Amino acid sequence: MHKKNTQILSSEEHDLDQAATLLLAGQLVAFPTETVYGLGADARQGQAVAAVYEAKGRPSFNPLIAHLPSIDAAQRYVQWSAQAQTLADAFWPGPLTLVLPLRQDHGISPLVTAGLDTLAVRIPAHPTAHKLLALVDGPVAAPSANPSGRISPTTAAHVSAGLNGRIAAIVDDGACGVGLESTIVGLATPQPILLRPGGLAAEEIEAVLGHPLMQRDAHDALTAPGQLLSHYAPNEQVRLNAMQAKAGELMLGFGAMACDLNLSEAGDLAEAAANLFGHLHQLDALNKPIAVAPVPTHGLGVAINDRLHRAAAPRN
Ligand code: TXA
Ligand code: MG
Numbered sequence: 001m002h003k004k005n006t007q008i009l010s011s012e013e014h015d016l017d018q019a020a021t022l023l024l025a026g027q028l029v030a031f032p033t034e035t036v037y038g039l040g041a042d043a044r045q046g047q048a049v050a051a052v053y054e055a056k057g058r059p060s061f062n063p064l065i066a067h068l069p070s071i072d073a074a075q076r077y078v079q080w081s082a083q084a085q086t087l088a089d090a091f092w093p094g095p096l097t098l099v100l101p102l103r104q105d106h107g108i109s110p111l112v113t114a115g116l117d118t119l120a121v122r123i124p125a126h127p128t129a130h131k132l133l134a135l136v137d138g139p140v141a142a143p144s145a146n147p148s149g150r151i152s153p154t155t156a157a158h159v160s161a162g163l164n165g166r167i168a169a170i171v172d173d174g175a176c177g178v179g180l181e182s183t184i185v186g187l188a189t190p191q192p193i194l195l196r197p198g199g200l201a202a203e204e205i206e207a208v209l210g211h212p213l214m215q216r217d218a219h220d221a222l223t224a225p226g227q228l229l230s231h232y233a234p235n236e237q238v239r240l241n242a243m244q245a246k247a248g249e250l251m252l253g254f255g256a257m258a259c260d261l262n263l264s265e266a267g268d269l270a271e272a273a274a275n276l277f278g279h280l281h282q283l284d285a286l287n288k289p290i291a292v293a294p295v296p297t298h299g300l301g302v303a304i305n306d307r308l309h310r311a312a313a314p315r316n
Contacts, residue, residue: 019171067140086209090205180300199273260283
């Protein structure tokens with residue numbers, strides 16, 4: 001791939017105009033959302049979407065989320081349902097992605113869905129993301145803006161470290177507030193199913209639905225293609241549920257304890273989620289194995305533990 005000069009843009013209006021113009025011209029633009037930075041491409045342009053896979057080095061069977069500015073916009077591409085409306089009313093805009101059957105004449109590149117007959121849609125809550133999506137006025141496919149398999153980016157500097165020279169621009173608007181990717185709920189099956197734990201706790205979704213979500217079988221490749229186990233991986237080994245660091249290890253703590261960096265001294269899961277990827281990036285830069293303290297397994301802790309297990313999994 002030939003090197004590009006990656007422009008850094010601000011969240012000012014004229015810079016967002018420029019970002020929208022680049023996207024509509026089929027270029028790749030990274031932008032902040034409340035979860036993580038996304039690597040955006042116009043979802044209707046096959047070449048632009050192909051460039052996303054190329055820039056990330058992403059396996060082509062892993063489908064992308066279409067980002068939209070409003071429910072109305074989402075309804076143009078997917079078959080809406082009463083359940084979709086209930087969840088959208090409760091949680092959109094926000095860190096929730098819904099997988100729904102594609103509509104006829106949707107105009108979405110098949111590279112976005114990796115050939116599936118469903119589409120993942122999300123309306124981010126971040127004001128800059130919202131402004132940019134409104135300017136584009138079309139679906140923007142956006143995976144997390146990191147090389148495939150590496151730690152997700154929660155700042156523009158993380159994006160730049162992984163993708164500088166491979167994409168047209170980065171919209172820099174500070175650190176992401178949630179810090180974990182969106183929770184993905186499948187609504188294309190008779191029962192709503194949790195496809196990926198994320199920045200919205202499953203308990204909150206279940207409270208609105210009035211019943212538990214189906215859990216996806218870890219071995220069922222069909223419902224969530226490409227959810228590779230080794231993902232979000234630092235360069236060095238990661239050891240979980242460690243009470244303290246061994247010689248030569250760096251310690252990522254949770255709760256009051258001795259450590260190199262702490263996800264949340266107060267033991268607050270939302271704070272830990274927001275810090276997770278940034279702290280992993282920082283420790284990873286020191287090129288030593290990382291020991292991680294136990295994190296509770298309820299609420300946002302489910303998604304935090306999911307990402308930690310992937311970081312610690314044998315590499316593939
Ligand atoms: O918070 C987020 O969701 C971020 C920001 C940028 O919005 N995006 C993100 O995208 O995490 P990505 O590409 O890293 O993860 C998308 C996940 C993948 O695991 C993929 O398998 C799943 O969504 N996915 C996408 N379309 C799907 C579909 N039609 N059916 C099932 N899973 C799907
Ligand atoms: Mg990702």
